[in-house]
Amino acid sequence: MKKQEKLQQRIQLIGKRIKKLRIDGNYTSYEKFAIAKGIDRKQYWRLEKGSNFTMATLINICDFHNISLEEFFEGL
Template sequence: MKSEEEILKAIGERLKAIRIEKGYSSYETFALDHDLGRMQYWRLEKGEANLTMRTLIRVLAIHRMTLQEFFSEGFN
């Protein structure tokens, strides 16, 4: 079983990959364009933030992605 830190890091890596896939090379630009705190979003991608479901749902809504879609890859 993965530790909490490993899970948060994997979520952050997935968020970063999706952001880049959507054409945002910079986390700062993504955060500013979507009214997210730059440092908070950076910490999410680094797996250093205590991620809440509300925050994850908000970020996934920006990407027009469901929780099921998000967790379908790489979270076995």
């Protein structure tokens, strides 16, 4: 497997983790979550689908869910 493919797989795992946190937080709709947290809906959808994003965005996601970065990456 090529380096770029491995990187993309890892990014998609992060997106899946973001989606799981949303669902575990009782938000069945990414749109409702984004609206409740004041995030652009399309941007949030991209995060869950595994688009590349900044560390600041990841920190904000952790803050929305009241978890640390360590907790976010646990098991990934």
